[in-house]
Amino acid sequence: MDYIPATEKDIKEMLNLVGVSSINDLVREFIPAFRGKLNLPQPKSELELLGHMKGLAHTNKVLRCFIGAGAYNHYIPSAVSHLLARGDLYTGYTPYQAEMSQGTLQAIYEFQSFICLLTGMDVANASLYEGASALAEAALLSCSYTGRDHIFVKEGLHPQYLEVLQTYCEGSELTVTDKIDDKTACVIAQNPDFYGNIENMHYLAEQAHSAGALFTTCIIEPTSLAILEPPGKYGADIVAGEGQSFGIPLSFGGPYLGFIAVKDFLLKKLPGRICGMTTDSKGNRGFVLTFQAREQHIRRERATSNITTNQALMALAATIYLALMGRTGLTRVAKLSYARAHLLNGKLEKVGFRNLNIKPFYNEFVVKVPGSAEALTSRLLKKGILGGVNLAEDSLLICCTEMNSVQDIDDFVSAVAGD
Amino acid sequence: MLELKFTKEHEWVRIMDELAIIGISDFAQEQLGDIVSIELPKTGGVFRQGQTMAIVDSVKASSDIYAPISGEIVEVNEGLIEKPEVINQSPYDLGWIAKIKPSKMEEFESLMTREEYDRYIGQIK
């Protein structure tokens, strides 16, 4: 395969103009010259390449999915991938030149709006890499705003998110602690938490604020926002999390979609790109990147964050998904996910499983299994079912979405009860 | 009119009732272009001469404002947060940035006079 259009004749003319006799002469100062042979595969035609790639994909096994834990198997309307595949959208870059990028910019503005409407917050940015680093950015933002350097994390945060937070804190010389006091920059709580529990957050928000700290809600399964109280209403100053549930495929863990939204008073500290509405020289509505002076390409070592890109295409996927689903569709997704999880939980309780959730749950729940969780998941695997995440020897974290049909649920139950 | 003195970084200082009022020069605001936001210091903050005490942003640039004189911040011009363009419109008057209680008044004397500053910007233009 070859994506170089230059002909032999072109090459000759170009070398002539540059005044060298060969390409080797052009790259002579790139030293030390590599003289070895790269240990790469043989070049492939498109036909061979696609065969090779599909072969690899086929080696993977995609099963009926009852796992969530930070990556959710929701239905993606066909129109999402068709629109994302438009070259004018996915082959452009960051809209530095606004007049040529109104499509991307307006979509970002719509994305920011959707995030604000769902979370009840004032402003959102154009997106971040993914949920865990978005949460870490929320912690950095809180420390920068409060001038404090301790982060309190409520039990129940996704363990990978906690690891990422600890890595960032180590790098930035901040501390993750287990108490709220006058050093606390921010109180972080995931809702629904890693185990699916939904909590009334008012109390924790008040506790954070009375210590002079900011309150951050982490949301990893955002379809829950269709039926749960929005964080803006219960005192969150920052909402950070993962938007993969909104029209983005599981794709073995990425690319996903980090989002962050804040109350107005934190606007100037918000990391990453922000799009704003304005007008052109004739008074027509248009969109631009704004508050760029906060960013690394201008402020360099004084920037609020080192973030450069957002996840524009993933934000676009989420925007299109939300537009297609609408109020009706998103509410149905949430209700169905909730209902299927509760249906499965009820059926499992009848065959000797015990629910371990300490609070009401949304679409994920923890059960104590009779016997070994590992033996159970491998039995499910044999039936083509991805049965949950083993949390301990005898407990399992299970997830349902609208994708798990009542038939799937019956198959799950008969597989675990079938001996 | 009370005497204005200037720094090489284009801040101005005026002493009034033993307080140093500071801002940025007309030349500086013109160079920066349309100012869109400002980060002000907290009152009670103590700065040494030459330390960064505020940051002004235009659309495509971000510039430090250095304390032209050492001392403690006693008041900042909060109105600039909502209307940073006042710095462009009235750099020597309504666009003042902060009032400092100087700890070393002699530093004021070492700053440039108006004539010296005009000559200075004549050279760098």
Place this chain on the structure above:
Amino acid sequence: MKIIFEHEEENNTGHLQEEEDVSIELPSDIVRKEPLPIPNVNEVDVVRHYTNLSRMNFGVDIGFYPLGSCTMKYNPKVNEDAARAEGFSNLHPLSPEECTQGSLKLMWELKEYLKDITGMDDFSLQPSAGAQSELLGVMIAKAHFRSKGEKRTKAIIPDSAHGTNPATASICKLETITIPSDSRGNMDIGRYKELLSPEVALVMLTNPNTLGLFDENTTEISHLAHKNGTLMYCDGANMNALLGITRPGDQGFDMIHLNLHKTFSTPHGGGGPGAGVLGVKSFLAEYLPIPQVVKRDSRYSLDYASKKSVGRVRSFYGNFGMHVRAYSYIHSWGTQIRKVSEHAVLNANYLQGLLKDTFDLAYDRRCAHEFVLSSRRFGEKSALNIAKRLMDYGFHPPTIYFPLIVPEALMIEPTETESKETLDRFVLALKKIASELKEHPEIVKQAPLSTPVGRLDEVAAARRPNLRWRPSQRQTKVE
């Protein structure tokens, strides 16, 4: 154009059936009290809305996009098909290893290819973008010195560097020492020698640098750094100049990040997702994030064992969908990959040769895969005006006003996927604009005239921010 929220309420079933027996039994203090404030728009209108938005955009698929430092090369379509294969796109990241062998094999082999191409000993595919690789690199440097019982607090960065380098150093509490560029566009080696002290943890060098120039003192810079115990970090944003020609690992770099969305053709997506990956020499490999993909016998698995790892920088294993595309790209070129860089360099030098008399060359040297012109002879704001006018000729403008050390900078990176005919048309357009600037400057200053909107008021956008739609805005007048 309307924004999506301005569409009238329509019949929308949301792609799912209503189910009769679904009831939510949650305490009233945790449920949403007001209806979800997002609109119901019919699918036909949604599809038209975003299709029309896409027509207000410019991408590599439409035309020449010489945005310097961003490597806007053609994104092969076959890679998109590969990434969308069911086995990749629908695979849950927590599936057991027996279900994920295809993905793990791909990731393991991709690391092997990248090791070979860069001359490094190990790679992490976890970082989501170049900036996150940098963050990881600086964390690894800190961990390295901590384990040696040393506290180093400074980073040396040339003034031509990307802003992410100093921003990253400062987030990790390192003080940045900025070194000016010399008259040939290299980092000033004299100043470097003076400022290299035992407190310097790492030197962050982009090579070729943002001026499009290969630093002629690279080997000496590395040698001096190593003698001082300092690590060499390569910002590999410009790797598109070097494939198969020279290897950063052989130049003395201890770490390098690559932007798969630049050199390895994964689409830029309007600003992401990208993928940064970080390569290191063997003595730093134990600090790489967990998990690492490993191969034992013929089986692939995720290894969480490293005790010295700095941790994780994101959830799961990286932007896997981008790994698929980059892997597919490397397979398409295979052993011929050097041709990519050869043509990237040839195209850049050809353009530079044709334009150096119409504008001023920032540094009059052979360039690598890009070069920087200055339009200072046309006065203040000329780079901006030229950029806007280029749109009327159907081209995306180059990067402007970067690097900061060149006044009225136009940073041009043609990439290898452009034909001579396209480059010639671009030169013609720039020359025409240059004469317009002399004869009819008002046309250039009003440009662009052919885009969906004219020049936008960025000052108003920042002073009176409107960053989101509010239900109260519904009455806004629309064109």
